[in-house]
Amino acid sequence: MMVLLLVFFMSQLFALTPDEILQKVDDNMVFTSARYNGKMTIHIGTETRTKTYKTWAKGKDKAFIIFTNSEDKGVRYLKREGSLWIYFPEAEEIMKISGHMLRESMMGSDLSYEDALENQKLKERYSISQEEDDEINGKNCYVLDLKAKTSNLTYYRRKIWIDKSRFVALREERYSRSGKLLRIMTIDEIKTVGKRNYPIKMTVQNVLRKNTYTEFGIYQYEFDVAIDESVFSRQSLKP
């Protein structure tokens, strides 16, 4: 009996708090800089459209993307501190995207611009509580329930299933303030990159759209590499 009590006491002593779990997830997911090639496949009913791109990202708020597939070749995105600029080759000009449009679908995918460019620590924006553990694809998971600390966030509530061994979110559900499920994200493949476990394939479903989902994959990735600040400048948007 004493042994059981001791085991229970020790497990409680070493159990991670929700903050600590999220910190470990952030340590995996939030990078100082990254460079990778990406591919998104948008499924609408039986139709698919594939887009390929190269990405440079630095810190929380800087990202630069250039699309390389034929249909969108030369489209460039620059995100800095919550603002987004896009170079459209067809119009041959750089346009600043209005703040409200950041919630718009990115290139027709199930992800919004805001989702795609997010690289901010969750615990800075959400208060966290822990729910009963669950299982996803045979992996034991912590389940965290996040509620927005401020009212200006797109997702008021997020529910995340976190792999206990690798500290990667295997599934996430994002909800509006009214409690409506907006998006479901599932991780399809995880790779160990240095000390990180990073998801390299995931599927996103915008629940408000019918019969659609988007698969994302990243390839030729490098994390925490030196990227010149000039990459995230207006000059880079010019062809």
Next chain:
Amino acid sequence: MIASLIIEIILLSLFCNKEINFSGEEKIDDIIVYDTSKKFEWGWKNRIRLMLESPYSEPDKKQVRYYSSLDFYLLSGTQNPFETEYIPPQFETFKEWIDNGLIEISRLYITIPVSKGEMTVGRQRVPWGQGVYFRPLDFFNHLNSLDMTAERKGIDALKFSFPLALLSDVTLLTILDKWPGHSELGIRSHLNIESLDMGLSYSYRGKDLEGSETGSHPQVAGLDFKGDLLLGVHGEGLYRFYRTYPLEKNSFKDRIQFTLGADYSFLENRLFMLGEYFYNGYGFKDTSDYRPDDFYKGIHYGIIEISYSPNILVSYLIAGLININDDSFVITPHVKWSIFKNTSLDISLGIIEGKRYSEYDPEKIGRVVNNLKLSIVF
């Protein structure tokens, strides 16, 4: 044209990597006009565009970049109000085809890093201003007044661009002319202040205006902005002034033109609305002052656009443009459909209504203009 091609090859071999990306686009533009005499007219324009460009250079490695696009047009159609765009000409020589723009180098430029900035020389687009439909500051590249969103003609220019900060830069520009003294000069500074993008522009035209006294050189000072104020807001304006020597011969009046607009999106951003107002200081109150082939000669204009994109395959748009002076208008429903990968179809309808001799007089344009565009990229 042939000289341009030779220059293109020389530039290519001198400055660019041996590796060149080739791509192309096939665009079929079909137009059907139902005119007031209950007669159908049609036109068909096929454009094949071949593009050559240097391989994409990493943004942190400044390299010489090169881009060119060569267009070939095939036309067919009956007499209609857009005859210059669609009627097949009867040319006998290759030179005539080139001289009439049926084989055209639409873009040909090279960008070379210079110190901290870069220099772009050749036929290019110089987009000034931040309006969406009405772009008074975007005056360097010719506007197709029958299609405000159509691609603009390239201009032969030499442009230097230098960063002032990461999101701000200054551009010096000269539009080249056969006679150096006739060139246009321009300077524009693009500034970013918090969430506001703004531009300050100035341009001087060396060429005299047609029919003007010698020395009537127009100058333009402009201001434009784009930012957020609960909804997206944008605007651009210009002040065009003339300083002639001697001053008493000045027969041109200074004028302003400006655009103010706002946009917002709803329904998880699938529904988008945009409104724009345009003030044209060059406009006429009285429609009898319009020439038959003139557009945008009124003083006050408004446009409203509503678009809905349920998914990547299809989008719907309806735009209404009104000349507030004479109450004539055009309503344009538009559907864009991605049929297959790299293939899209645009179908639009222009419903035109207005009094006799108004800007959008159906007698002048046709009552219904049906436009069908098929684009294939490769």
